[in-house]
Amino acid sequence: MGKILRVNLTDHKLTDETLPEEILRKWLGGRGLGVYLALKEIDPKVDPLSPENKLIILTGPLTGTAAPESGRWCSVTKAPLTGTIHDSQSGGKWGPELKFAGYDAIIIEGASEEPVYLWIHDGKAELRDAKHLWGKDTHTTTDTLIEELGDKNIKVMCIGPAGENLVKFACLINDKGRAAGRGGHGAVMGSKKLKAIAVRGTMKPPIANEDKFREAVRANRDKLMKHSVTGDALPKYGTAVLVNIINKHGILPTKNFQTGVHPTADKYSGETIAEKILVKKVPCWGCIIACGRYTRIPKESPFAGEGDGPEYETVWAFGAQTGTDDLNAITKANFLCNELGLDTISMGHVIGTLMELYEKGKVPEEKLRGLVPYWGNGAAVVELTWRTAYRSGIGDDLAEGAKKLAEKYGAPEVAMVVRGQELPAYDPRGVQGHGLGYATSNRGGCHLRAYMIAPEVLGVPQLVDRFETKGKAELVKTFQDGFAVVDSLVLCKFNTFATWVEDWVGLVAGATGWDVTLDELNKIGERIYNAERVFNILAFGDGRKYDTLPARLLKEPMPEGPAKGYVVKLGEMLDEYYSLRGWKDGRPTRAKLEELGLKDLADRLEEAGLLPG
Amino acid sequence: MGKILRVNLTDHKLTDETLPEEILRKWLGGRGLGVYLALKEIDPKVDPLSPENKLIILTGPLTGTAAPESGRWCSVTKAPLTGTIHDSQSGGKWGPELKFAGYDAIIIEGASEEPVYLWIHDGKAELRDAKHLWGKDTHTTTDTLIEELGDKNIKVMCIGPAGENLVKFACLINDKGRAAGRGGHGAVMGSKKLKAIAVRGTMKPPIANEDKFREAVRANRDKLMKHSVTGDALPKYGTAVLVNIINKHGILPTKNFQTGVHPTADKYSGETIAEKILVKKVPCWGCIIACGRYTRIPKESPFAGEGDGPEYETVWAFGAQTGTDDLNAITKANFLCNELGLDTISMGHVIGTLMELYEKGKVPEEKLRGLVPYWGNGAAVVELTWRTAYRSGIGDDLAEGAKKLAEKYGAPEVAMVVRGQELPAYDPRGVQGHGLGYATSNRGGCHLRAYMIAPEVLGVPQLVDRFETKGKAELVKTFQDGFAVVDSLVLCKFNTFATWVEDWVGLVAGATGWDVTLDELNKIGERIYNAERVFNILAFGDGRKYDTLPARLLKEPMPEGPAKGYVVKLGEMLDEYYSLRGWKDGRPTRAKLEELGLKDLADRLEEAGLLPG
């Protein structure tokens, strides 16, 4: 554990480094180690698309082991979409292969003059010319590298044209259909002219205490198999099993969050996907849940195609968010995002933003070249996806994200974003805690920092009143810190439906040999969340001003359905949240930071005049 | 007349040059002057996409004058699609504006390291950084330049992504919707990293003898107005007025020339276009015919959009050639070609090639990602257009043209090409002379070297038996030489429906003051045709072996319709053609070349051992 490859693209220099065990134990890996390295190496004020930004690719202490759903990896950078510290997680088979190739992390810095790719195999790494791959989509890039490197077991992570074109929500795609989706990590990689990272290895990660580890794995697996979500719903219908559930709760954001009910949402539900277009399930490496789908749109459809997906967030983004219920159009847009390297959530979300701007008469006709972005226009959804990846016509505006799009066309209030990141597939007016989670998310609008849908809607671990604000601050903090742990172990978040931090202690202890405790792991989660916040404070003065939601969600009551009449009562939760966090107006105090072993960060805040007094 | 701008992109040097009047009188301008310059300056063996190739942009002695339909321009290069000398003509408003800006021609040589554009205004020229335009489509490029140069009267010619991506049939687009379409001139410009040429000028071209010129203009105009084609059919229905006529003659190439009848062709005829999608007519500069269309696809269609076109060749290429009759899909593909910078004829043609390869089981499923290119799949036509411009997935293969595509997938006989250029919208089995025209075209498969459809189908100047071979060689030669004149005066070829070389003598004499004769002009036409042939012989040993047609047209009788049972009896015409040309096995003799004042070319052939003995 702890072997890092440093890739300086400016001078094409590769260096092997190691990290002291003390650092690993303090930050685990993945997201945690990423924020540690970012705070150490990235000037928080840097332009995210400049050579001075870094892209940090990480696995975790359990990656590629028998721990359930450990076939994942994580990317950390200062994100172009948000200007915040930003981690993005992905599944597939690439992460474990990187580990088998002998590296736990890659720090990518500088920028190359000409396109290159990185080839890592069994402890060796080299940069190679990628001029022939520049401009190519992710599938062609992957196939070409596997062919020219001559090993079918090679795994490829790469950017598509969207990343090369610096689309602000371009993603990293691995194994052709898995994405480190949000925030625009693809644009960072594109700005560095790094097209791909191909990996191949045969080194299995060592396990310190085999017996202890095996026992912990068995216990975690049992819980996952027995739980109705991870043992039944996700395997059967994939994540899109949520469509009907969320719609029935009146919180499926429809037409850019104008309402929470999409009457025809069942047309793109997980059940309908299974019935109409599912070809097979696609698990990530070693996963027993296999929520991934591989689908095919029939040839008679104008949107014929096949590929990975769609997931819940994706069918929402191209579906309800744009008022579209054509499963074929929705799925086609997903395929294109995989091929072109776009985050499906932001892509669909931004199309919905354009549609509302168009509805409001804000978009001059000549900008559209005859394309009419009315609600429910599935063909426009597909065409706008092409156009965004290539910045063609109006796509050039969409490529900047919902915030800049809405500002450019004179209606900033239409942007449903937090810290510049487009909100995902749950209208928080009907899930108060989830709203607090959005508002306080360090990487911007996100359901994956505190998935309050679990307790507020799904009853996991137990059902709480979703319209209630009391007690939500504490739940949100617990989720945020726990999710920081799971993201740093680099396990799949779907573990958390069935297991929680106490279940992972044995996994960590078994794999690493550390005498780690539940308290220690929880403290790590809290440390990470605070460290991220410090990065943001140093970057742009993050704090209370940013811990908010679009006015629509705070002031316009939900117009219909089971959540009718509600707004997010953020004010009722925020102060309690700050107090539980030991923060003042959204900024950690010295006491809190020192408690977490982050004295250096308190000093940095103080130097910058940003430490709350 | 005769002011040339030389643009060396390697060292970013611009030079003004002039040509002696003797050269101008020998070659006129446009295509003729282009082949003269190409023979002088381009090594015929050069790689078309190397810096050693040149792109020569030309106007003619009548460009921007009152001569009818003189608002055009011409590009000459060694073409990447064919490896031949290649001229491509375009309309719009850009050509006259270049003339008004003080230049008759531009010789573009070398290649820039970084993207640049050329800005020419009233006798001044400069190269400017175009990094911000690279990757942009032709509309955005045009709008951006007009805006940043701050003059609404600026005209822009540019390449789209297809040219940047070196698609072998990428075109030059001016005024957003007019194309120097065939052969891949856009790829040549892309290879030189020249994104655009913006022009603006106020200098009217001088007329040597105003009275004489005015009289000639009046006479030519009269004939044009009175003729049923130029005075009625073209203005009313645009070029697509041909759809029903050609289909009724059983020579509308359908499903990659498998038959000559497309039963539902009326769905995309000029008449239907006028009824369903026409917004307005768009004339080129100063044109009284105004065959150009501006159309809008309704917003309910999955192919919604608006823009210039479609023309006859385009509706054929995306229509009959792919078995598609959906006018909306056809027109959308046209709009995309305009925006992305693709030749519509080759684009549609190549999609038809793919469809036949697919029908024959030659294309592995994994190459297609679920897209199913069956005959009549209009949605696939649109998607493949996107993919080709960006070389995405199978589009990377389509971008190489029909010949390479068919070879790659193991069925070279499926490529309906002559000298590597995809055949256009007339099946020659039902128009024998037109077949000879295809076979002997110096720029590869082309209807614009000898439009035998005029006499063989339209009865212009008078109807001849289209199935007869006798006398066709002479007609073809006459048309080839006359068209070389019109292309060198850089007049619109549609003049030739109503006027011919004798009508243009007065125009040339009036504008230039030369005591030019009919014989002299005809000789110029013949000179140009021979000079082009010499270039090709020096380039790749052109000759009888290349003066042929795909086997399908020579051996497989037309299966149905009014041309049923016919093949092209090329052998019956070719020897007569050679004898009329003074060629031996497709190569000019010394006697012929010296008669045309081309002794130097005879010497060059002899030196290369290629002069027929």
Ligand code: SF4
């Ligand atoms: S549950 Fe789904 S996302 Fe998570 S590891 Fe398994 S297949 Fe991948």
Ligand code: SF4
């Ligand atoms: S006839 Fe058509 S192509 Fe020719 S100059 Fe006129 S508008 Fe242009």
